[in-house]
Amino acid sequence: MVFSYSFIQVISALAYLVHFIDGYQQYWLRTAWGFDNEVSFYYICGKLLNLSFITTFTCFCMPVR
Numbered sequence: 752m753v754f755s756y757s758f759i760q761v762i763s764a765l766a767y768l769v770h771f772i773d774g775y776q777q778y779w780l781r782t783a784w785g786f787d788n789e790v791s792f793y794y795i796c797g798k799l800l801n802l803s804f805i806t807t808f809t810c811f812c813m814p815v816r
Contacts, residue, residue, distance in 0.1 A: 758801070765804075766797030 770793050773780045786792035 762797040765800040766793040769796040
């Protein structure tokens with residue numbers, strides 16, 4: 752339960768980071784990709800960033816046997 756809650760926290764933090772950067776760029780990324788709903792766009796971005804970090808961490812930090 753705590754493990755899944757920490758994943759939600761990470762996804763939310765990454766989604767907020769994308770929202771912050773996209774807001775600085777006057778939301779051109781969200782409008783260029785055709786998303787009307789802000790929440791779904793930033794959640795998807797946060798989820799993709801989370802998966803890319805997990806993949807990178809797994810590739811570089813797992814011991815090779």
